[in-house]
Amino acid sequence: MNIKARPLVSVIIPTYNHARYLDRALQSVVDQTYVNWEVIVIDNHSTDNTDELVASFSDPRITYLKIHNNGIIACSRNKGINIAKGEWIAFLDSDDWWAVEKLQILFESISENVDLIYHDLEVVNDHPRFFSRKKIKSWQVKTPALMNLLLEGNCIGNSSVVVRKSLLEQIGGLNESPAVIAAEDYNTWLRIAQLTDQFLYLPRRLGYYFIHDQGMSQKDMSIPARHAVDEFISMLSASQRLKLEANFRYTTGRFNYLAGNYSDTKDDLLFAMKHGYKMTMIKSAALLCMSIYK
Numbered sequence: 001m002n003i004k005a006r007p008l009v010s011v012i013i014p015t016y017n018h019a020r021y022l023d024r025a026l027q028s029v030v031d032q033t034y035v036n037w038e039v040i041v042i043d044n045h046s047t048d049n050t051d052e053l054v055a056s057f058s059d060p061r062i063t064y065l066k067i068h069n070n071g072i073i074a075c076s077r078n079k080g081i082n083i084a085k086g087e088w089i090a091f092l093d094s095d096d097w098w099a100v101e102k103l104q105i106l107f108e109s110i111s112e113n114v115d116l117i118y119h120d121l122e123v124v125n126d127h128p129r130f131f132s133r134k135k136i137k138s139w140q141v142k143t144p145a146l147m148n149l150l151l152e153g154n155c156i157g158n159s160s161v162v163v164r165k166s167l168l169e170q171i172g173g174l175n176e177s178p179a180v181i182a183a184e185d186y187n188t189w190l191r192i193a194q195l196t197d198q199f200l201y202l203p204r205r206l207g208y209y210f211i212h213d214q215g216m217s218q219k220d221m222s223i224p225a226r227h228a229v230d231e232f233i234s235m236l237s238a239s240q241r242l243k244l245e246a247n248f249r250y251t252t253g254r255f256n257y258l259a260g261n262y263s264d265t266k267d268d269l270l271f272a273m274k275h276g277y278k279m280t281m282i283k284s285a286a287l288l289c290m291s292i293y294k
Contacts, residue, residue, distance in 0.1 A: 006107055009037045009162060010086030014069075014076035015094035016044040019053045021210065022094045026057055029092070034103035037061060038085060041094075042076035044069045074174035074184045081168050089165050091185075095210045096121075096159040102206040106162050115198040116163040116189070118156045121209040136209055140201040145193035150232055151240060152277070153247050154186040154225070156199075159207050161185075167192050175228075183224035190232060222251040246276030250284050257291050265291045 011029055015022050022041070029039055039062045043050055054064045063083070069075035081089060092098065106117050121136040138155045142148040149155075168174075171191040174184050193199070226248060236244065253268035269291070272284035 006034065006036050007088055008086040009034075009088040009090050009103060009107075010080070010084035010165070011037055011039045011090045011092055012042065012077055012080030012084065013039060013092050013094050014042045014044070014073050014080070015046065015050060017046045017048045017050070018094040019046065019048045019050045022050060023053055024097045025092055025094050026054070026062070028097035028100070030057065030059060031100045032098070032103045033101050034107060037090075037103065038063065040065070040080040040084060042067060042069075042080050044071075044076060072176050072178060072181060074176045074180075077184075078173040078176065081165065081173055084165060087165060088162050089168060090162045091158050093159050097208050097210075098159075099206045099208075103162075105202065105204065105206060109200065109202060110162075113198055114200045115167055115196045116156075116161060116192060117200045117202065118160040118162075119202040119204050119206045121157045121160055121207045122205045123209050123211065125211045138201055138203075141193075141197075141199040143197045145197045145199055146190060146232070147235075149186075149190055149193055150229060150236065151243060151247075154183075154189065155201075156185070156189050157207070157209060158185040159209060163192065167195060170195060177227070179227040180224050182219065182221060183228040186225060187228035190229065220252055220255040222248040222255070225251065242275045243277055243280075246272045246274075246280050250276060250280050250287075253284065254287060257287055262291045 013022070013025060026039065029037065041054055041062065041064045043064065043066045045066050045068060051064065054062065065079065067076060067079055077091065090103070106119070110117055118138060120138055123136060136157050138157065138160070141155065171188070175187045180187050229244070233241065249268040250272035253265045253272060256264040256268070266288065269284040269288040273281050273288070276284065
């Protein structure tokens, strides 16, 4: 396919005092083999040298805006969506980055039957105690997509996604409630899944997920995830709600294990083993065994 015939993709990068990471994120977009892109950096009035850093790229495809988002990153992403010129939206966190061929590979895989495409991410970790995996491996969302995402959890890494802008507009953008901070992406995929089942997974590591002191990776993600699914709970049967609760309890148990709170781990993992799906049961049993020997 001729690159000039390919659609414009708008890459939205929210940031706050991440100049030391943002350089790498921006460079990974500038280096893309797919050239029909624009970048929109939405800065929550950083106090570091973010503005000088962005200006140093001197690329007309990069737009830089400052807003006050009151600590709600969804506000920044929504601002980017509103001014984006592209038919497609790509999300990139300011501390993550992409392989240079990411956009090229994704757009070679996109067809009329794809509304959202995503891939695996490689973990680059400053805190191995809190996150032991070297790869965030996703899986293909099954039909019906909404029920699959609800019951099996969020398998879609935010910095891996390219999605049609029209879908984000139809759902009214990202949820800006403070309750879903750190899980607003999950809530977004769920609301998109109400409109389409056309999710495509590419089993390739085309991006890097960075874990560090200022990141969101060291919190119990079951708390915002519960709020992310609130509006969909009424769709589930009693047995399905129990399995969803098992997912949350595994997440809490895993958080406590990684934080060294072994005494708080047992009850959650036992619950997940009893009520979860097979994979949740297996993961919970393995983690429980490891916690016993700590």
